[in-house]
Amino acid sequence: MMHEGTNGEAGFLRPLINAYSSLPLHGITAIPGKVSGALMVAEAIVDAVPLIHGPIGCSFQRKINPFRPYMPFYETPCTDMNDLEVVYGGEDKLRVGIKETFEKYHPNLILVITTCASDLIGDDFKVVIEKTKAKGDVGCEVVYTTGDFTDKSKPVGYQDALYAITDQMLCNGVESERTDKNDGSVNIITFPIHGAGLKTEEMASMLNEMGIEINKVCFDHTAVKDLQELSKAELNITDFPMAWAKRMKEKMGVDYFSTVQLEEYQNSEDAELLSPYGIEGSVRVFKEIAKRMGKEGEAEEVIEQRKKHMTERLYKARKGVEGKKVAYNGMGGLHSLELMLLQDMGMKASVIIYNTRGLERLLSESAIQEVLNISVAWAREYGSDPEVLVNPTAAEEIKAMKRTGTDLAVLSSLTNPVHEYNKEGIRTFNPMDFMLHHQRVGFECAIELAMLLKEALNKPKTRNPLLCMLEYDPYRTSMIPQWAKLADMFAIIREGAIGDRCEI
Amino acid sequence: MTTEELKAREGVVYDPTQDCKLVGAARALGGVKDAVTIVHGRPGCHCGVLLLRALGSNQNDIRIVSSGLRAQDMVYGAEGRLTESIRLSYNNFKPALIAVLNCSAPAIMGDDVEGVVHIMKDEIAAEIFSLSTGGYEGPAWLGYEETLAELTRFMVRSETDKEKDKDRINLIGFKQDDFKAYSDFLEIQRMLNGQEIAVNTVLTNSRFAELKNAPDASLNVVLGGDGLESAKIMQEKFDTPYVVAPYPFGLDNSIEFLDCVTKGLNKETDHDFISAEKEKIKERVERIFLFLQGIYDTSVAVVGDGGRAFDFARFLSDELGLYVKVLAVTSRNHVSGDKTKCDYVGSLLMEPDRLEMNEEIRKKGVEMIFGSSMEKKLAYELGAPLVRIFYPIIDEVSVSDAPYAGFRGVPQLTEKVVNAIINNYTEM
Incomplete structure (x- = not known):
């Protein structure tokens, strides 16, 4: 797995990742299939090998990684299912395939990923794997993922593969009482599907200071052995709700905590629970972990001290940023950045842009409104009275930014015509870059943001971007008309798909 | 030298080098x-x-x-x-x-x-x-063949005078999403125009109406053998003859391509055009001849589709003097089987398993790879430059009018190869 430096000084890696970040794919014009998500899991485990039980296309085409197009899945062996297997069944081929995969790749785990073809013909994966293992043909763990274990939790393939590993390997036949425990320890599990979320050093050091040991950090050169030792910890800390963590709690008694507290938000409607970043978000996360670990007393002091120290640093760092007027997309806490702008940076919201096109497919009508309400409420809570633009044109956005004297547009070219703002003399800051390369639980992150914003406010202006030569869709303002059509069509075509839409 | 061995994969498990x-x-x-x-x-x-x-x-x-x-x-x-x-x-x-x-x-x-x-x-x-x-x-090549064959169903011969369509050809097997396809097509068209031959329809790089008019051409030129099935159908249905021509990588393949076409049209090749092109290439080669002498005999692997990889390997071997130790044909076509006796490569792998292919390339001690984006990791592991030629290429773009094909492609490819070697940073 590739790593960025702690300060984001990754040489070619950042621009490489960014180069592919404008692709309007996920849920906009297409949805990656379950195989891609499952392959992300297989690739994150250094001594695991996927075995795709399906035709060659399910292997070769999936080498192009939709989550990280810059980094193909180079190893995707398959069972090369053809029409004979579709008629007569593919169980024999799967059995031989598992054996051959072990002999060729010598892994500690084979992750069998089923496909449309093998799912529909009704191959009995479980029995094939059990028999193959019982026969002693393979000297490693074998797990299968179908995409059906986790009730369409997203991303389906990723959630399902981790659940399968937990259920079939980690919890299979192991009694929780018999597991050696690493008392007082936690696992930090980040799975940076889009970005570089492996920056856990600060979180780990904080937890250590709080008297909490780190059992494992995943996925960071994680091997099967590391996974097998996950259950030694008392708590799994994940970055968003994970079905596998619930399973491990049920079977092994290991509690879980998601830093994005979606379930708690649903009960309390406290939107800040969706934001684990920034000073206050991090404080809440650390306190919650301490509470779960029974360390509230000693942790309190550590957290307060660190907070005080970092807040002092932040106040110095944000000079020149504080009070500046900022335009951003209303995400209602879905990515936390707007809360950091208001809360940590002390910036003023001048314009909130809210594009609902495409969201209709993913969120219910009430959820769409709820997201906007959260954004507006936050802005007001922190002393701003922003102009709210719902599905504006680029010209309307620019007009509003000029009218309000906006200093900085925190908007990404994935969603907004950043080049047009630049041409009109409006400086921009790329929130996508921040989210991909910097955003994490911990206090340092806020200071980094302050420095980056200051840089953005002072950087040379881009006067005549070539991108301005193109014709764009009036509403999907970062897309040329053909892509906008694809996006509109996709939204209609996927309408009503189970699992696509969610309530907040 | 003759091809050492022709290896095909064994066993059930297949990490494919081709799509469906x-x-x-x-x-x-x-x-x-x-x-x-x-x-x-x-x-x-x-x-x-x-x-x-x-x-x-x-x-x-x-x-x-x-x-x-x-x-x-x-x-x-x-x-x-x-x-x-x-x-x-x-x-x-x-x-x-x-x-x-x-x-x-x-x-x-x-x-x-x-x-x-x-x-x-x-x-x-x-x-x-x-x-x-x-x-x-x-596999993908069958899907490609079947689609072109299906498209012939819509073709109709127009009722215009057949004579006026003399010296118009269709290009078959051209893939619009191949790397450099746009500029390659311009160069192929220029070469044909240099022989006073016009392109009628490209399968596929044409509008649907143009495709329907494909039978108006007097010859189908099948590039590297891709789309042969459709050429056969058109011969049967519309009496349009066909020739299988090499993909014009390099000087020799370009000349052979033109010879194939002119022969198919019963026309004399304009050798003056070719001589003038050769002169231009010579002048370019002269500018970097010391580097070309230096990289002579570099051991390379070529990993690409059957329609183009043989012709590309021939260019590297015959013209740049590189030693093509491994040619891995990722997907075959109807004529690939006829090319397996080629004498310009060391070891030939047909539709290999990727793991086995990588092992073979490692074993042979290759210093440079010509392939697709899928060879990036292998090239990195070997510390060898990777020149992206073959589909799919998802980590290099091409929007300039600099072809890899044809006479104008020769200096482009040559500079690409030399630069790929000498651009590298090293510490001794």
């Missing part, structure tokens, strides 16, 4: 400039095909639509969704042709795709056809 029928069909259809391709399948199939197209150099020309087949449709069928998708595609793009590619899931479920197409033909003013492209039905 769906992608072959989608690639062929991508070159029909006013066609929409509907991927009737699960989201992964649609997403994969869309990504392949978008990550190439055609980000302004994506006509790939999903039928929106959802999880619940796996039970009740998705014929209604497909109907809606055809309708939406027509309303949004006003295409001349809509092609429905029926993927594994609906093919196994038994969706009546033909029935949907039949009904929709009455409703919309575009041609519609469907192809069965279940992943289990075969």
Whole structure:
């Protein structure tokens, strides 16, 4: 797995990742299939090998990684299912395939990923794997993922593969009482599907200071052995709700905590629970972990001290940023950045842009409104009275930014015509870059943001971007008309798909 | 030297170097400039095909639509969704042709795709056809062949005087999404124009109406053997003869390409044109002759599709003097079998398993790789430069008019090869 430096000084890696970040794919014009998500899991485990039980296309085409197009899945062996297997069944081929995969790749785990073809013909994966293992043909763990274990939790393939590993390997036949425990320890599990979320050093050091040991950090050169030792910890800390963590709690008694507290938000409607970043978000996360670990007393002091120290640093760092007027997309806490702008940076919201096109497919009508309400409420809570633009044109956005004297547009070219703002003399800051390369639980992150914003406010202006030569869709303002059509069509075509839409 | 060995994979497990029928069909259809391709399948199939197209150099020309087949449709069928998708595609793009590619899931479920197409033909003013492209039905090259063959169904000979179409040819097997395809086509056209030959239709890099007029040409030129099946059908149906010509990588292949075409047209080759082109190449080669002497005999591997990899390897071996230790043909075509006795490569692998191929390349001590984006990791591990030539290329773009094919391609390729070697940073 590739790593960025702690300060984001990754040489070619950042621009490489960014180069592919404008692709309007996920849920906009297409949805990656379950195989891609499952392959992300297989690739994150250094001594695991996927075995795709399906035709060659399910292997070769999936080498192009939709989550990280810059980094193909180079190893995707398959069972090369053809029409004979579709008629007569593919169980024999799967059995031989598992054996051959072990002999060729010598892994500690084979992750069998089923496909449309093998799912529909009704191959009995479980029995094939059990028999193959019982026969002693393979000297490693074998797990299968179908995409059906986790009730369409997203991303389906990723959630399902981790659940399968937990259920079939980690919890299979192991009694929780018999597991050696690493008392007082936690696992930090980040799975940076889009970005570089492996920056856990600060979180780990904080937890250590709080008297909490780190059992494992995943996925960071994680091997099967590391996974097998996950259950030694008392708590799994994940970055968003994970079905596998619930399973491990049920079977092994290991509690879980998601830093994005979606379930708690649903009960309390406290939107800040969706934001684990920034000073206050991090404080809440650390306190919650301490509470779960029974360390509230000693942790309190550590957290307060660190907070005080970092807040002092932040106040110095944000000079020149504080009070500046900022335009951003209303995400209602879905990515936390707007809360950091208001809360940590002390910036003023001048314009909130809210594009609902495409969201209709993913969120219910009430959820769409709820997201906007959260954004507006936050802005007001922190002393701003922003102009709210719902599905504006680029010209309307620019007009509003000029009218309000906006200093900085925190908007990404994935969603907004950043080049047009630049041409009109409006400086921009790329929130996508921040989210991909910097955003994490911990206090340092806020200071980094302050420095980056200051840089953005002072950087040379881009006067005549070539991108301005193109014709764009009036509403999907970062897309040329053909892509906008694809996006509109996709939204209609996927309408009503189970699992696509969610309530907040 | 003769080819050492011809290796094919063994066993069940296959890490493929080639895609399935769906992608072959989608690639062929991508070159029909006013066609929409509907991927009737699960989201992964649609997403994969869309990504392949978008990550190439055609980000302004994506006509790939999903039928929106959802999880619940796996039970009740998705014929209604497909109907809606055809309708939406027509309303949004006003295409001349809509092609429905029926993927594994609906093919196994038994969706009546033909029935949907039949009904929709009455409703919309575009041609519609469907192809069965279940992943289990075969590799990409078969999907490509079948799609071109299907397109011949729409061809009609116009009633114009046949004589005036003399010296007009169709190019078959040209893939619009190959790296440098746009500039390669311009160069091929220029070379043909230099022989006073015009291009009638390109299968596929033409509008649908132009495709329909393909029988107006007096010769089909099958590039590297790709699309041979359609040339055979056209010969039978329209009496259009065909020749299989090399993909014009390098000087010799370019000359041979022109010779093939002129011979097929019963026409004298204009050697003055070729001599003038040779002169230009000579002047360019002279400018870097010391580097060319220096890199002589460098050991390389070529990993590419059967339609172009043989011709590319021949250029490297015969003209640049590189030692092609391994030629891995990632996907064959109908003429690949005839080329296996080639004497310009050391070891030949046909449709190898990727793991086995990588081991072979490692074992042979290769210093440079010519392949696709899929060879990036291997090249990195070997510390060898990778020159991207073959599909899929998702980590290099090409928007300039600098071809790899033809006479003008020779200096381009030569500078690319030399630079790939001498650009590297090293510490001794």
